[in-house]
Amino acid sequence: MSSSAASDSRALLSVRELRTHFNVGDHAVKAVDGVSFDVQEGKTLGIVGESGCGKTVLSRSIMGITTASNASTSGSVTYCGTELAGKSKRELRKFWGEEMAMVFQDPMTSLNPVVRIGRQLTEHLRAHKDLSKSEANDLAVQLLTWVRIPEPKERLSNFPHQMSGGMRQRVCIAIALACSPNLLFADEPTTALDVTVQHQILNLLAQQQQERQMGMVLVTHDLGVVATRTDDIAVMYAGKFVEKASTSALFSGMRHPYTQSLFWSIPKTSEPKHTRLSAIVGRPPNLAALPPGCSFADRCPYVQPICREVEPELQTIDSHSFACHLPVGSSDAEAALSANISAGLPQSKGAAARREAHQGTLT
Ligand code: SF4
Numbered sequence: 412m413s414s415s416a417a418s419d420s421r422a423l424l425s426v427r428e429l430r431t432h433f434n435v436g437d438h439a440v441k442a443v444d445g446v447s448f449d450v451q452e453g454k455t456l457g458i459v460g461e462s463g464c465g466k467t468v469l470s471r472s473i474m475g476i477t478t479a480s481n482a483s484t485s486g487s488v489t490y491c492g493t494e495l496a497g498k499s500k501r502e503l504r505k506f507w508g509e510e511m512a513m514v515f516q517d518p519m520t521s522l523n524p525v526v527r528i529g530r531q532l533t534e535h536l537r538a539h540k541d542l543s544k545s546e547a548n549d550l551a552v553q554l555l556t557w558v559r560i561p562e563p564k565e566r567l568s569n570f571p572h573q574m575s576g577g578m579r580q581r582v583c584i585a586i587a588l589a590c591s592p593n594l595l596f597a598d599e600p601t602t603a604l605d606v607t608v609q610h611q612i613l614n615l616l617a618q619q620q621q622e623r624q625m626g627m628v629l630v631t632h633d634l635g636v637v638a639t640r641t642d643d644i645a646v647m648y649a650g651k652f653v654e655k656a657s658t659s660a661l662f663s664g665m666r667h668p669y670t671q672s673l674f675w676s677i678p679k680t681s682e683p684k685h686t687r688l689s690a691i692v693g694r695p696p697n698l699a700a701l702p703p704g705c706s707f708a709d710r711c712p713y714v715q716p717i718c719r720e721v722e723p724e725l726q727t728i729d730s731h732s733f734a735c736h737l738p739v740g741s742s743d744a745e746a747a748l749s750a751n752i753s754a755g756l757p758q759s760k761g762a763a764a765r766r767e768a769h770q771g772t773l774t
């Protein structure tokens with residue numbers, strides 16, 4: 412992942428200064444606000460953040476499937492050197508399926524509940540490939556086998572409600588992979604699945620990605636999910652990237668307090684039973700009325716007056732980018748945290764306790 416201002420010509424996907432705002436009355440809801448990144452062939456970028464931070468709108472904006480009539484999008488999205496921004500839905504259709512595909516969050520809403528699985532797969536295949544009905548049928552069985560659905564031939568006659576949540580998500584992955592895309596967006600592909608199925612689905616995606624050398628964007632609220640499955644991570648908050656780095660660099664020295672708070676929120680198996688989970692204090696800001704300065708200020712344990720006055724810019728040091736006046740690990744941040752704890756700031760007291768609980772897990 413590059414943070415260069417110019418598009419990387421070798422990148423599969425280059426996104427520059429992408430903005431998607433929704434006009435609501437006199438306000439603009441800044442769901443995506445100036446996001447830039449690259450995805451290389453065969454690599455996975457994880458985009459992490461809480462619900463409502465703009466991750467899904469970002470994926471949909473790149474794919475060109477933002478349907479709201481009050482949405483306005485600007486910026487550049489280049490796929491293999493071709494500019495996609497400004498193309499009509501008809502022109503973009505050539506890229507969907509064969510070049511870029513998406514696995515949506517909820518298989519129950521992305522699959523048609525009254526159409527059998529087999530027809531949903533074969534219709535998709537025949538819309539993109541010159542196949543006879545029986546060839547499409549054979550390929551559909553092969554796809555269900557790839558995604559490890561038992562008795563794939565028999566399953567073609569099932570309706571979505573006759574399958575488990577995990578099976579439905581596998582069908583969605585099969586549909587997304589049907590035309591061998593070069594780039595896959597997986598938007599919270601394991602939400603609402605139990606931990607074992609979650610693990611299986613993520614392994615399946617990783618295996619298919621490696622076999623096909625696809626680029627992948629894995630969107631999730633769970634920093635733990637991307638820890639071992641991505642090459643790079645971008646952390647999103649209030650419509651912006653607040654930190655981005657290679658996965659190893661991020662986990663060996665996260666610099667943004669929000670990333671640190673997400674990390675502290677991951678339940679640890681080493682903790683005793685019934686240990687209280689660490690939540691981030693407060694709620695994400697209203698995207699239609701963002702406060703001046705840093706949008707994480709009301710929840711940040713390190714907050715100082717400058718944070719509420721001046722919005723921090725994304726700065727890059729050794730390919731590690733972060734937007735913070737008092738980056739984690741700096742002496743200024745340590746002093747600010749101590750001062751806030753002494754002043755009784757609730758989020759700082761919580762952070763001190765979490766830091767103690769996680770001592771040794773963050774270097
Ligand atoms: Fe916290 Fe200030 Fe950094 Fe924002 S700029 S994350 S409020 S320390």
